[in-house]
Amino acid sequence: MWEAIAANRRRSLLLITLMGLILLTFGACLGIFAAVQLGGGQETVSSNVILTGGTFGTLAALLIWVALWLTAVFQGDRILLRAAGAREMSALDDGRLGNVVDEMTIAAQLPRKPRVYLVEDPSPNAFAVGRKPENAAVAVTSGLLRLLNRDELQGVVAHEIAHIHNLDVRFMTMASVLVAGVELMSRGVLRGLVHGGGGRRTGGSRKGGGLPLLVIVVVFAILAPVAVRLLYLACSRWREYLADACAARFTRYPDGLASALEKISVDTSSLRPEKTAGALAPLYIINPLEKLSLAGLFATHPPTQNRIMILRGMGGRAGYVDYEAALRKVEGQKLRLTALEAAARADESVEARGPSAEPEPREKSIERAQKVNDLLDRFANYLILPCACGIRIKVPPNLERDEISCSRCDRVHVIPHAKRVQEAIAGVAVLGQALAGAKAVEAKAAALRYERREEGWEAFRCECGQTIQLGPGFPLDYTVCVACNRRIELKAGREKNDPEVVVNPSS
Amino acid sequence: MATLLLAAVVFGGVLLVIVIWFVSMYNDLVALRNMVKNAWAQIDVQLKRRHDLIPNLVETVKGYATHEKETLENVTRARAAAVSAEGVGAQSQAEQTLSGALGRLMLVVEAYPDLKANQNFLALQEELTSTENKVGFARQAYNDSVMRFNTKIQTVPANIVAGAFNFTAEEFFEVQEEAVREAPKVSFS
Numbered sequence: 001m002w003e004a005i006a007a008n009r010r011r012s013l014l015l016i017t018l019m020g021l022i023l024l025t026f027g028a029c030l031g032i033f034a035a036v037q038l039g040g041g042q043e044t045v046s047s048n049v050i051l052t053g054g055t056f057g058t059l060a061a062l063l064i065w066v067a068l069w070l071t072a073v074f075q076g077d078r079i080l081l082r083a084a085g086a087r088e089m090s091a092l093d094d095g096r097l098g099n100v101v102d103e104m105t106i107a108a109q110l111p112r113k114p115r116v117y118l119v120e121d122p123s124p125n126a127f128a129v130g131r132k133p134e135n136a137a138v139a140v141t142s143g144l145l146r147l148l149n150r151d152e153l154q155g156v157v158a159h160e161i162a163h164i165h166n167l168d169v170r171f172m173t174m175a176s177v178l179v180a181g182v183e184l185m186s187r188g189v190l191r192g193l194v195h196g197g198g199g200r201r202t203g204g205s206r207k208g209g210g211l212p213l214l215v216i217v218v219v220f221a222i223l224a225p226v227a228v229r230l231l232y233l234a235c236s237r238w239r240e241y242l243a244d245a246c247a248a249r250f251t252r253y254p255d256g257l258a259s260a261l262e263k264i265s266v267d268t269s270s271l272r273p274e275k276t277a278g279a280l281a282p283l284y285i286i287n288p289l290e291k292l293s294l295a296g297l298f299a300t301h302p303p304t305q306n307r308i309m310i311l312r313g314m315g316g317r318a319g320y321v322d323y324e325a326a327l328r329k330v331e332g333q334k335l336r337l338t339a340l341e342a343a344a345r346a347d348e349s350v351e352a353r354g355p356s357a358e359p360e361p362r363e364k365s366i367e368r369a370q371k372v373n374d375l376l377d378r379f380a381n382y383l384i385l386p387c388a389c390g391i392r393i394k395v396p397p398n399l400e401r402d403e404i405s406c407s408r409c410d411r412v413h414v415i416p417h418a419k420r421v422q423e424a425i426a427g428v429a430v431l432g433q434a435l436a437g438a439k440a441v442e443a444k445a446a447a448l449r450y451e452r453r454e455e456g457w458e459a460f461r462c463e464c465g466q467t468i469q470l471g472p473g474f475p476l477d478y479t480v481c482v483a484c485n486r487r488i489e490l491k492a493g494r495e496k497n498d499p500e501v502v503v504n505p506s507s
Numbered sequence: 508m509a510t511l512l513l514a515a516v517v518f519g520g521v522l523l524v525i526v527i528w529f530v531s532m533y534n535d536l537v538a539l540r541n542m543v544k545n546a547w548a549q550i551d552v553q554l555k556r557r558h559d560l561i562p563n564l565v566e567t568v569k570g571y572a573t574h575e576k577e578t579l580e581n582v583t584r585a586r587a588a589a590v591s592a593e594g595v596g597a598q599s600q601a602e603q604t605l606s607g608a609l610g611r612l613m614l615v616v617e618a619y620p621d622l623k624a625n626q627n628f629l630a631l632q633e634e635l636t637s638t639e640n641k642v643g644f645a646r647q648a649y650n651d652s653v654m655r656f657n658t659k660i661q662t663v664p665a666n667i668v669a670g671a672f673n674f675t676a677e678e679f680f681e682v683q684e685e686a687v688r689e690a691p692k693v694s695f696s
Contacts, residue, residue, distance in 0.1 A: 095630060095633050096633055096637075099633065099636075099637035099640075100637075102637065102641060103637060103644050104644075106549055106553075106644045106648060107644040107648055109542065109545070109648050150636075250644075252647065
């Protein structure tokens with residue numbers, strides 16, 4: 001454990017130094033460039049100018065760094081908690097959460113129990129803030145409390161406590177300050193060049209020494225933020241793994257966290273990336289912006305799937321050694337976690353405990369099983385029609401009927417096909433052709449068309465028989481059938497709050 | 508003369524480094540030993556908490572489960588024995604008995620749906636579960652820190668300092684039976 005923290009600290013120091021060097025070099029470059037520009041752009045640049053410019057630039061960068069860092073240190077926790085809309089829990093609120101935090105504080109041997117905050121948010125998530133273990137806080141969303149049972153909540157809280165215990169928050173604050181500083185400077189430079197560069201060049205007096213420097217500055221302005229960000233993200237990811245390992249060790253029950261991660265990742269429908277500030281993302285237990293990240297390289301968290309596989313693959317053990325072995329199985333030898341290795345060396349394999357005595361309520365487990373089933377059916381192209389009597393009718397993709405009756409209440413449901421909508425439109429098109437005589441080509445181009453009836457989930461059949469499902473927030477006005485590759489125009493149904501929209505199928 | 512001075516400086520430097528190393532090693536050991544002591548104190552705190560919870564629990568259950576006098580008396584007696592127990596061996600024995608009695612009480616409670624719907628009882632139940640967990644985690648933390656301390660004082664180079672200042676290996680909190688270490692399997696549903 002202490003070995004892990006020590007290794008963590010060494011590596012963090014190295015990374016911080018590297019990032020700081022990038023920031024300062026960037027500042028120096030900028031200073032020299034500015035000095036040369038201001039100096040009148042002589043053919044020969046005296047070393048004096050370079051020296052003063054470089055010093056000033058470095059000092060300016062250092063100043064930005066210190067200023068940002070001080071803000072983060074004195075205001076960081078509060079800003080983060082406020083940005084997330086968290087309020088502190090009192091002893092009366094939820095005994096279970098407070099108790100679980102207590103338990104993990106004991107297991108991790110933290111000097112003090114962290115403050116507990118609640119975020120009113122239906123999406124399940126949690127994060128930790130605070131640079132010192134003596135003065136840290138754990139925030140949990142109300143959605144998480146509703147979704148998880150005691151063991152799972154314990155796993156999540158243990159993960160957050162591990163972040164506090166490993167001093168991750170301190171490091172991530174420092175690192176994110178550096179990222180912000182570099183990005184600030186590069187944005188300033190690029191904007192300055194775009195707006196101010198043209199006018200200066202037409203002046204004709206700037207030439208010679210300025211150009212190569214300009215190239216260096218521009219290259220720096222483009223590459224430095226990327227480099228710093230990559231460094232930052234890489235360590236953010238291995239810190240997640242280490243926190244998972246600690247959570248398993250603290251709770252002696254890796255399945256708790258694994259199960260929590262599964263539940264949370266199934267529940268991603270309620271994740272709202274637009275509501276989460278980008279800076280908060282690495283703090284959460286599951287990245288709320290995961291859908292937006294381009295590739296693994298730019299992810300703050302390791303893929304949740306891998307994390308679950310590792311935790312599930314610990315084979316009834318809960319030590320660092322066991323986590324490391326499972327990690328190697330999933331990630332291969334390529335990933336090296338110095339801190340974890342150090343922890344594993346000093347540790348023995350420990351046995352995991354069984355689940356605690358609180359089983360999942362029956363209704364909840366049924367609901368969860370149903371969700372998983374729905375997901376599978378959707379992949380198998382089944383169409384799900386919810387009937388008013390509460391039954392969910394599953395229509396197989398090859399059923400050649402237009403209507404189906406409910407097996408419980410005999411209500412007749414129309415199976416939505418894209419075909420019939422298309423026929424109706426074709427009819428209108430023929431009418432339009434007779435009237436105008438010219439729009440036939442266009443009507444044929446829009447061969448398939450589907451009018452959305454509601455705003456929620458809905459499904460329809462393409463002409464080729466493929467079932468197509470649309471989500472509540474489907475943004476496009478067309479979709480492409482995966483089976484026959486045809487384009488299907490979508491038309492929004494009448495919205496409740498906007499009755500004036502008149503649907504005109506021929507337009 | 509100059510050579511002698513140089514030798515003295517080098518010797519002094521090496522000595523200084525050794526002393527600093529010795530001091531930091533000693534401080535590390537003291538810190539580790541204090542962690543062990545803290546962890547032990549934490550177990551005590553949690554056991555006390557459990558003792559404090561039991562009278563409340565017994566009172567609440569009494570109001571509903573009128574036919575379970577004997578079970579309740581067993582719990583009360585086991586608690587009294589645990590509170591007055593002296594020494595690690597006797598204490599862990601008494602706690603074990605208490606855990607058993609509590610486990611039986613919780614089984615009996617299953618037969619009283621009114622009691623299980625009582626908010627006060629539910630809160631107590633959560634407190635009890637949590638306290639049992641805390642006892643378990645405190646014990647786990649204690650054993651972890653004992654292991655760390657013992658490994659440290661038995662391995663080179665810290666064993667030199669440990670030997671010189673009489674740091675001796677601490678004992679693990681071993682539990683005779685599964686029942687105590689696992690913190691009784693109380694079914695709460």
